[in-house]
Amino acid sequence: MAVEETLVLVKPDGVARNLTGEILRRIEAKGYSLVDLRMVEPDRELLAAHYAEHEGKPFYEPLVEFMLSGPVVAIRVAGNRVIEGFRSLAGTTDPTTAAPGTIRGDFGRDWGLKVQQNLVHGSDSPESASRELALWFA
Numbered sequence: 001m002a003v004e005e006t007l008v009l010v011k012p013d014g015v016a017r018n019l020t021g022e023i024l025r026r027i028e029a030k031g032y033s034l035v036d037l038r039m040v041e042p043d044r045e046l047l048a049a050h051y052a053e054h055e056g057k058p059f060y061e062p063l064v065e066f067m068l069s070g071p072v073v074a075i076r077v078a079g080n081r082v083i084e085g086f087r088s089l090a091g092t093t094d095p096t097t098a099a100p101g102t103i104r105g106d107f108g109r110d111w112g113l114k115v116q117q118n119l120v121h122g123s124d125s126p127e128s129a130s131r132e133l134a135l136w137f138a
């Protein structure tokens with residue numbers, strides 16, 4: 001068994017489009033457990049820490065502006081191999097090519113903006129998960 005925790009974020013586009021319930025439903029239907037959940041209006045400081053690895057990339061500033069555009073739902077999710085498992089539920093970063101059946105594949109589309117508004121975030125490793133959970137559930 002490799003019971004893990006991951007940070008899932010329903011990004012501002014997912015909240016605004018009333019997809020939070022659908023995303024929670026998919027997480028629970030897969031068998032993962034919701035451990036904690038909060039609605040957050042992140043500030044720049046939190047987003048700079050969360051996205052530190054992307055600082056300097058062309059999409060960094062549009063990404064931060066997008067994440068400041070409305071409330072975000074932060075969820076602590078637990079389960080066996082949940083880090084990898086949630087990223088599989090989410091689909092690949094670009095919603096145009098994300099597989100149908102995934103959150104991004106089913107509900108995302110390319111809005112022609114400077115950043116992919118792709119509905120959800122999921123931690124990408126155990127190290128990222130513990131770092132990000134400490135930030136969002138301080």
Ligand code: RTP
Nearest residue numbers: 059063092093114115116117118120121122123
């Ligand atoms: P996430 O961190 O949100 O779970 O997504 P990810 O691992 O699939 O993607 P990552 O490479 O970590 O990028 C973080 C977020 O930045 C936005 N992005 N837009 N060229 C683009 O338009 C672009 N590239 C990245 C997305 O919101 C992506 O999820």
Ligand code: MG
Nearest residue numbers: 121122123124
């Ligand atoms: Mg990422």
